Amino acid sequence: MNLPGSSIPLPYAVVSICWVFLIYRLLYRQKSTIPAIPGSSGFISSYVAALRFLGHPREIISAGYSKDRNGIFRFPGLRRWQYIANGRDRLRELIAAPAHIVSFEESVWDTFQFEYTVGPEFKSNPYHIDVIRGTLTRNLGRCFPRVRDEIVHAFDDVIGVRDTEWKLIQMYPASLQIVARTTNRLYVDLPVCREPEYLQICINFATVLFFRGQSIGLFPKFLRPIFGPLISKRKSILRQALKFLGPLIDERLDQENQYGHEWAGRPNDLISWLLDVAEGNERTAPALAMRILAANAVAIHTTSIALTDAIFDLAAYPDHIFLMREEAEREVATQGWTKAALGNMHRIDSFLRESMRINSGPVGTTRKVIAKDGFEFSDGTTIPYGALISIPSGPTHHDAANYEHPDTFDGFRFSRRREERQRLVDSEGTGSFTQHMVTTAPEYVVFGHGHHACPGRFFAATELKAMMAHILTNYDIKPETEIRPPEICFGENIVPNPRGKVWLRKRDK
Numbered sequence: 001m002n003l004p005g006s007s008i009p010l011p012y013a014v015v016s017i018c019w020v021f022l023i024y025r026l027l028y029r030q031k032s033t034i035p036a037i038p039g040s041s042g043f044i045s046s047y048v049a050a051l052r053f054l055g056h057p058r059e060i061i062s063a064g065y066s067k068d069r070n071g072i073f074r075f076p077g078l079r080r081w082q083y084i085a086n087g088r089d090r091l092r093e094l095i096a097a098p099a100h101i102v103s104f105e106e107s108v109w110d111t112f113q114f115e116y117t118v119g120p121e122f123k124s125n126p127y128h129i130d131v132i133r134g135t136l137t138r139n140l141g142r143c144f145p146r147v148r149d150e151i152v153h154a155f156d157d158v159i160g161v162r163d164t165e166w167k168l169i170q171m172y173p174a175s176l177q178i179v180a181r182t183t184n185r186l187y188v189d190l191p192v193c194r195e196p197e198y199l200q201i202c203i204n205f206a207t208v209l210f211f212r213g214q215s216i217g218l219f220p221k222f223l224r225p226i227f228g229p230l231i232s233k234r235k236s237i238l239r240q241a242l243k244f245l246g247p248l249i250d251e252r253l254d255q256e257n258q259y260g261h262e263w264a265g266r267p268n269d270l271i272s273w274l275l276d277v278a279e280g281n282e283r284t285a286p287a288l289a290m291r292i293l294a295a296n297a298v299a300i301h302t303t304s305i306a307l308t309d310a311i312f313d314l315a316a317y318p319d320h321i322f323l324m325r326e327e328a329e330r331e332v333a334t335q336g337w338t339k340a341a342l343g344n345m346h347r348i349d350s351f352l353r354e355s356m357r358i359n360s361g362p363v364g365t366t367r368k369v370i371a372k373d374g375f376e377f378s379d380g381t382t383i384p385y386g387a388l389i390s391i392p393s394g395p396t397h398h399d400a401a402n403y404e405h406p407d408t409f410d411g412f413r414f415s416r417r418r419e420e421r422q423r424l425v426d427s428e429g430t431g432s433f434t435q436h437m438v439t440t441a442p443e444y445v446v447f448g449h450g451h452h453a454c455p456g457r458f459f460a461a462t463e464l465k466a467m468m469a470h471i472l473t474n475y476d477i478k479p480e481t482e483i484r485p486p487e488i489c490f491g492e493n494i495v496p497n498p499r500g501k502v503w504l505r506k507r508d509k
């Protein structure tokens with residue numbers, strides 16, 4: 001195919017335009033006095049360093065952090081410089097900055113090119129986020145029996161370990177399936193939540209956002225309207241999802257049109273919670289299905305990564321198993337499989353918090369500077385307009401100033417503190433515990449911190465605790481090898497090795 005009105009082949013034309021754009025970007029790259037990571041400030045070397053970051057993000061961020069724990073440094077990304085603000089004071093300033101100066105939404109829109117991957121409507125009306133933060137979270141207790149039921153069936157079907165023979169399980173792919181099913185049992189319930197093709201669409205949609213979105217961002221702005229839709233395949237993915245969600249949503253829309261929000265047997269699920277709020281054009285099957293896909297994209301991979309890491313940690317540090325198993329069995333014996341019972345599983349809570357601390361990615365809490373004058377920290381350091389600025393999550397979680405023996409996995413580090421606090425409360429009547437799995441803090445930013453801290457973390461914690469309690473009470477576990485298979489990095493996006501395995505067998509109770 002040729003460029004319209006010429007004999008130049010289209011692929012050559014596109015590549016040439018991109019090169020011209022690249023040279024332009026090289027000439028006009030943001031200049032800054034903020035120190036760059038070593039070997040990255042040159043003309044070409046910055047692109048070499050950007051490629052190195054894709055494979056070695058932890059080393060690069062840790063090196064920048066240890067140079068000045070309260071400083072700021074920058075490293076080159078493929079599209080632009082990314083700034084890292086070290087230390088809790090800078091984190092506080094960043095999350096307190098007004099949204100017209102640094103913006104969470106703009107960083108997400110720009111990085112994952114939401115315009116093309118989820119659609120422009122999401123920008124003016126991100127109401128599904130409020131639904132997750134509000135109605136979904138409030139309904140977790142009431143919906144827990146459904147979630148628990150799915151966990152039991154999903155483990156049986158996906159892990160397939162039914163007797164006391166050891167079986168090797170590839171953990172990350174299994175976690176994705178289990179989490180996708182459990183999440184969709186809450187979102188859309190049976191039978192759709194068990195449809196393999198639908199689950200695969202939900203799992204893949206996050207890949208569309210993360211990888212295809214970032215690829216679209218590499219194109220110059222003026223080419224994105226052409227290549228964005230082609231690369232994102234948003235419409236075809238939505239069409240596939242509508243095969244499963246369309247009839248379900250249409251039926252619900254009919255009921256709502258006839259009876260409003262109150263009718264006997266109205267399901268307590270994400271579709272109803274969205275319909276409570278959706279107005280106008282949002283009350284159509286394609287629009288609602290897109291919200292459901294987006295709610296899947298933020299939930300499935302994040303929770304599956306945490307589950308896989310926690311299972312690898314359980315296999316690697318088996319001395320934790322006895323006390324957590326005893327805790328789970330005791331709480332279930334007294335309160336049944338309920339959210340209240342999970343609330344008393346302090347050791348499991350602590351183990352998961354520790355697993356997420358030690359395995360967390362290198363950077364997070366990213367914001368885009370949208371004020372033309374840049375964003376100025378109180379010491380006068382200014383981050384230029386258009387730049388991304390993040391917190392060094394990994395090094396923060398591994399800093400001895402924040403955690404004793406920070407590189408040692410200590411699954412009961414937080415539950416011991418909780419017991420100490422409780423003793424103080426009992427003896428002096430003062431103090432309270434503030435290090436639950438879902439509590440964010442400047443030294444614990446796994447879920448971010450401040451106004452945009454993950455609104456789905458209460459659901460994630462409920463799922464993860466219920467899954468861990470299920471594993472502990474039903475399976476024996478041991479590692480496949482002494483050395484954990486290396487994680488897979490693509491810049492700041494890090495996932496457990498999909499080929500990593502653990503041995504599982506049914507407990508002989």
Ligand code: HEM
Pocket residue numbers: 104129132295298299300302303306364365366445446447448449451452453454455456457459460
């Ligand atoms: C272990 C699992 C999870 C982890 C580690 C995680 C982590 C995060 C992080 C780091 C952020 C960005 C916070 C910031 O930059 O300040 C975030 C945002 C978000 N998360 Fe999660 N998340 C998890 C599970 C979930 C689940 C299950 C849901 C949905 C039910 C969810 C929904 C969201 C949404 C909607 C946002 C955007 C918030 C906004 O725009 O203000 N997350 N999450």
